[in-house]
Amino acid sequence: MTDLILGLQILTEPLLQFGHGQMLPDPKDGLFLFGPMIDQATPAEMRVGVIGTDEGIARYKTWVSQITGYIPAAKAEQHHLAYPGFEAAFKTKWPANPVATITISAAALSSTVRIPDGHERVYKTVDLFDQAIRKFLREEDSVPAVWFVVIPDDVHRFCRPKSIVPLPERTRTSQRFSARTARNFVQAPSMFAEDNAAAEPYRYDVDFHNQLKARLLDQKVVLQIVRESTIDPEGVNALGGKPRLLQDPANIAWNLSTTAFFKAGGRPWALAGVREDVCYIGLVFKKTDTAGSPGNACCGAQMFLGSGDGVVFKGAVGPWYSLTTSEFHLDEAKAKEIAGLVVEAYIAKHGRPPKELFIHAKQHFNEAEWRGFSSAVGPDTRLVGVRIQTTREIKLFRQGRSPVLRGTALTISPRKGYLWTVGFVPDLQTYPGREAPNPLSIEVTKGDADLTQVMQDVLGLTKLNFNACIYGDGTPVTLRFADDVGEILTAAPIANLPPLPFKHYI
Numbered sequence: 001m002t003d004l005i006l007g008l009q010i011l012t013e014p015l016l017q018f019g020h021g022q023m024l025p026d027p028k029d030g031l032f033l034f035g036p037m038i039d040q041a042t043p044a045e046m047r048v049g050v051i052g053t054d055e056g057i058a059r060y061k062t063w064v065s066q067i068t069g070y071i072p073a074a075k076a077e078q079h080h081l082a083y084p085g086f087e088a089a090f091k092t093k094w095p096a097n098p099v100a101t102i103t104i105s106a107a108a109l110s111s112t113v114r115i116p117d118g119h120e121r122v123y124k125t126v127d128l129f130d131q132a133i134r135k136f137l138r139e140e141d142s143v144p145a146v147w148f149v150v151i152p153d154d155v156h157r158f159c160r161p162k163s164i165v166p167l168p169e170r171t172r173t174s175q176r177f178s179a180r181t182a183r184n185f186v187q188a189p190s191m192f193a194e195d196n197a198a199a200e201p202y203r204y205d206v207d208f209h210n211q212l213k214a215r216l217l218d219q220k221v222v223l224q225i226v227r228e229s230t231i232d233p234e235g236v237n238a239l240g241g242k243p244r245l246l247q248d249p250a251n252i253a254w255n256l257s258t259t260a261f262f263k264a265g266g267r268p269w270a271l272a273g274v275r276e277d278v279c280y281i282g283l284v285f286k287k288t289d290t291a292g293s294p295g296n297a298c299c300g301a302q303m304f305l306g307s308g309d310g311v312v313f314k315g316a317v318g319p320w321y322s323l324t325t326s327e328f329h330l331d332e333a334k335a336k337e338i339a340g341l342v343v344e345a346y347i348a349k350h351g352r353p354p355k356e357l358f359i360h361a362k363q364h365f366n367e368a369e370w371r372g373f374s375s376a377v378g379p380d381t382r383l384v385g386v387r388i389q390t391t392r393e394i395k396l397f398r399q400g401r402s403p404v405l406r407g408t409a410l411t412i413s414p415r416k417g418y419l420w421t422v423g424f425v426p427d428l429q430t431y432p433g434r435e436a437p438n439p440l441s442i443e444v445t446k447g448d449a450d451l452t453q454v455m456q457d458v459l460g461l462t463k464l465n466f467n468a469c470i471y472g473d474g475t476p477v478t479l480r481f482a483d484d485v486g487e488i489l490t491a492a493p494i495a496n497l498p499p500l501p502f503k504h505y506i
Helices: 002-006 027-034 054-067 086-090 106-112 118-139 153-158 179-187 193-203 208-215 233-238 249-263 332-350 367-376 451-461 482-489
Strands: 008-010 016-018 022-024 048-052 100-103 146-151 223-227 278-287 297-304 310-318 356-361 382-390 408-413 416-420 440-446
Touching: 016 027, 022 027, 027 086, 027 249, 048 054, 048 118, 054 100, 054 146, 054 249, 086 249, 100 118, 106 118, 106 153, 118 193, 118 208, 146 153, 146 249, 153 223, 208 223, 208 482, 223 249, 278 332, 278 451, 278 482, 297 332, 297 482, 310 332, 310 482, 332 356, 332 367, 356 451, 367 382, 382 451, 408 451, 416 451, 440 451
Parallel strands: 048 100, 048 146, 146 223, 278 356, 356 382
Antiparallel strands: 008 408, 016 022, 278 297, 297 310, 382 440, 408 416, 416 440
16 A cells, blocks of 8 residues: 555646636636637637527527626536626627528428438438538538537437337338348348438438538538527427426536637637647547448547647548457558558648657557557657546545545556546535546556656646536546547548548537
8 A cells, every 4th residue: 555655646737728828727717817819710700600490590599699798607606607708708709690591491300300210310300401501502602610500309309329209209201111121232232223222321320410410521511519408498498398407508608609619710728838749649439330240340530739629530440349359459551541640640730740649549559550550650759558448446535525636646557547537626616526536547558658747648638628618527638539539430421531620520
């Protein structure tokens, strides 16, 4: 136990940079006092397009009008910060009238979301939005920076993998053949074009959110999908909708405003004091059986910088999943290929290779894939492999009622330790959880690096989740969205997809 106690330390909470270089640890405080990072990419005005039913579009406009003003905090005693208004926080105007509006027929949408077959239901529902946006992009010159896709709650209710439409509500359809036959035609196409067209929905994932984002990646469209009950819970409930357990209006405004500002091209904040020329990669894997093999998976890589900039690279589908070990591993050639894409992109942006390249994964790296990664970087780049997993194998307790502090680090060897990214936050005087927090297991599995520095970097990367305006996430951004990105990469038969900014996937 002596060695464990000697290896216990509290890491410094990473600071964030705002406005013109001011620094604070809390993103809400920083935006409230100083505003977002100011650079040439900061939008002068939010160029938002909206697509939805007439009712959904009206609710969007009402919500935007509300967030232009002050929204009080629901629980100020728990450091819930009031929302000061979008322009006050982000130094950018958000007009209530969008730059583009596309109306979806409520009757058509109500009909497609009640088609009995899940694949056909989701495919045709997505088609209403996908084709409408494509038509707009073909015919109009003005392109919104981000599209708000405002969906009725029925879309969320019926267009997910395990959704079932009750018998009395089902839309009558004339199915050409059974679901099993359709899946067979996906594997081995029919000689008849009509059969293949009818089987097309079975090439796509049964999830509205993932499928819509995947199908529009070729158009480089940035989407924010939001339910009507999120932006107008009282209005939906008044019509007999099922009440949802939602955050308070101020928190919803903070979170949606942050992600919308980021997707529109702005930088809400950046990490302060970032080491120069350091790059982080998070590996993405998602099993897929589209090729008829249970071991097939799609691979990808997320590249992140301390500024918060992120790019997603899609790799090839291959036999990356082992049924024996339940782990994902690339072969040497594919590891070299995907790491090479990251290095090339970094050089194109900075004019030089990174000095340090950290690859984060949820499993160990085998020798073949590490040879591939290593051969993709030059002698001027130090390559380090880090395994990061949430674990229940150890707990720490403090005297008193408060749990372990966020940033607590326990080193058990020069290459392995535990980091509590969730815990009591002194700045907030609260712990955002109910049970004793679990740590991340962090292990330097390949290459050499100072473990304390690695854990400090991981703690910093928990503060770059621009999908919400929170003090710190439990998982670094390199792995936080890995599963979500993998779901989108495999939600549609995407071919020859170029590297795209991270905002296309969250």
